[in-house]
Amino acid sequence: xxxxxxAGRITSTIHHPDMAGYKLLVCDxxxxxxxxxxxxxxxxxxxxxxxxxxxxxxxxGTGARQVLDADGMPVRSVIVGVVDDVS
Amino acid sequence: xFLGKVIGRVVPAVIYDGMAGVPLLWVQPLDKTGEDKGLxxxxxxxxxxxxxxxxxxxxxxxxxxxxxxxxxxxxxxxVVGIVDxxxxxxxx
Numbered sequence: 001x002x003x004x005x006x007a008g009r010i011t012s013t014i015h016h017p018d019m020a021g022y023k024l025l026v027c028d029x030x031x032x033x034x035x036x037x038x039x040x041x042x043x044x045x046x047x048x049x050x051x052x053x054x055x056x057x058x059x060x061g062t063g064a065r066q067v068l069d070a071d072g073m074p075v076r077s078v079i080v081g082v083v084d085d086v087s
Numbered sequence: 088x089f090l091g092k093v094i095g096r097v098v099p100a101v102i103y104d105g106m107a108g109v110p111l112l113w114v115q116p117l118d119k120t121g122e123d124k125g126l127x128x129x130x131x132x133x134x135x136x137x138x139x140x141x142x143x144x145x146x147x148x149x150x151x152x153x154x155x156x157x158x159x160x161x162x163x164x165x166v167v168g169i170v171d172x173x174x175x176x177x178x179x
Contacts, residue, residue, distance in 0.1 A: 007119060008175035010090075010144065015168030016133045016154050024088070024144070026119050026175065040119040042088040042144055052178030061150045074133065074146050074153040074167055077088060 001056050002041075003030045003083065006049050010042065018073040025049060025079065027057060034086060043077035044068065056081035088144045088167055090117040093137050097129050105160045110135055112166060114145060121173060131155060131165040142170040 004027035012024065023045045028036035034054070041057065046068060049055045057077055058064055064078040065071060095113035102109075110132040118124040121142065130145055133154025137143050143166045145151070151165035152158050 005178065007178065008173065010170050010174075011172045012144070012168040013171050014134050014136050019168055026173070028119070040089075042090070051176040061148075072153055072158070074150045074165065075088075076146060076148070076150045 001058050001080065003034070003086070004028055004041065004043070004055055004057050005030060005036060006051050006053050006055060007036075007040065008051065016074055018070060018075075022046070027055060027079075030054070041077050043079050044075055045079045047079060047082065049079050049082050054083040054086070055079045056083060088146050090119065090121065090170065090173070091115060091130070091143050091145050091166075092117055092121075092123075093139050093141050093143060093166075094127060095139055103161055105157050106131070106155075106162070109155060109160075110137075112137060112139075114143065114164070114166070116145075117142070119175065128164050131162045133165045133167055134169060137166050137169050142173065144168050144170060
């Protein structure tokens with residue numbers, strides 16, 4: 001899993017049928033100081049994360065499909081937690 | 088998933104079994120602000136509706152082939168959806 005910060009969202013009307021109804025958030029990947037490192041990933045948000053929040057992203061396909069209970073869905077990145085504090 | 092821009096269509100003369108009829112697109116990967124980042128690649132179109140000039144989001148590796156039916160095909164990048172709107176917020 002990786003730490004990332006929610007930077008925005010994308011909306012999409014035309015998509016793969018399995019993606020229907022899911023919120024897609026653009027998330028900045030963070031470095032060891034908690035700052036954006038220049039990379040990003042678009043992750044499915046199933047738990048209600050908001051802009052500016054630090055989140056935990058599961059970046060592995062089989063686990064992601066298990067979390068979403070969606071066998072055969074073409075997804076790899078899912079937000080699985082919102083972080084209060086990293087110390 | 089990541090952002091990309093469709094910059095062309097690819098028409099194969101010969102294609103592997105199971106991929107007949109699957110649209111192939113030439114896609115330029117983008118950073119989160121929509122600027123070009125990296126080298127273009129060939130993407131199968133899991134939506135079957137994307138075309139040149141559109142911003143899309145794509146998935147790589149095994150998950151890419153899962154956009155297709157049959158999914159046991161030699162595909163490593165695929166378009167998952169077309170972006171209507173990209174909205175970024177300044178959280179800093």
